Amino acid sequence: MRYLDWGTKVFDGFAAIGWPTAEVAAGYLPDLEQPLTTLNFADFAIVCRDDLPEDVAYLATWCMVKTRRALESQYTHFPPDHSPVTYPVDPVAMADTPIPLHPGAIRAYADLAGDTGDGQILIWS
Template sequence: MTGAFERPDGERHGDLHRISHRLQQGLRRLGPKGARVRMRVGRGGLDETGRLFAGETDIAVVTPTAALSLLYGFGDLQGLLALGVVPRSGGLVAAADARLGEDTVAGLVARAGRVTIATAADDGVSLLGFAVRRALRVAGVDASVDFVYDEQPAVCCARYVAGEADVVIHDLMSSPEWPKVAAARPVKYLSWGPRVLHTFAGQGWPTRVLPAGRLPNLDADLPTLDCSDVAVLCREDLDDELAGLTARMLARGRHPAEASEVTRAPLPLHPGASRAYADLFAAVPLRSR
């Protein structure tokens, strides 16, 4: 089997690169002779789904899965299927300077001075940025704050430490920088509030509760927007044998009790992947969207 794998300069998602590289190497080694699967590591958002639609790639890794569920519910992403899921913990957390004296995201709108938020941009590619901007609009604060943007949580954290931002909204669970940030500057985790969480839940984006102690100085359970997991996607025309092989690689090392971790996909499973999971996890009910 031949393959194409590209890691662009400035790649900022090491976990996506590792997943793609592992799949590419496995498909090259175990796939049918002469088959070709194209993959490219980008930003893990709508850049990846766009390449699938354009026929530029055959398999893509995209995160978070909740964003894909929401977009699929809107009627987008038709013609794409899932091959499985790589579990990864994540949550969209709003962390503010404790000296602001706020407890909720909605409370930011009532402040006399404008607040600056460091977060990912809603630039038509970033699914995290899409979620942040949508959540802020529902909370009613989108037009009353200023923004500094970067897709990397570490950069947003650095801006918070430097005083360039009063609030960080990001998947802070994925940032090794956050414990140092929380130690360097007082922090208060802001509640999104029921309006935001219920609106998103009604559109297919689940709530995740972070238990007290899960983040530095988090002294109470925090309901937030789930940003977990990486979805492995393809078009409907991907060869069944390749789809099944990809599924088996994603399931490798998992017990039947863990079947839902890899099959709980935000889009319908490719038939080849579904059959492979059924064989691997016999007698375990499997569910995708």
């Protein structure tokens, strides 16, 4: 495995739209011998084109919010500082993205405001 530095030009470009960097400590990943600067992927983001139909963006967002407890349960065996997913997953934090939300996603987050995730736990199969 080889870890590549993206360079300041790439990081500066992402910083201009509000996407911060993070540092991965030496030894955190196999054979990572020195700290590595990368984009902050503390959580995940789904990026789509502007012309994605609104109903599709709404459904994707609805599914992410409604299935978050199932997703969390798949990562609780990782120590929190090594988990690829921050949990508990917080829809308010999910909606706070470094890039603008799709109008369908905005509507879904508004419709699901206050959803605790403690009701019917949906899961995919």
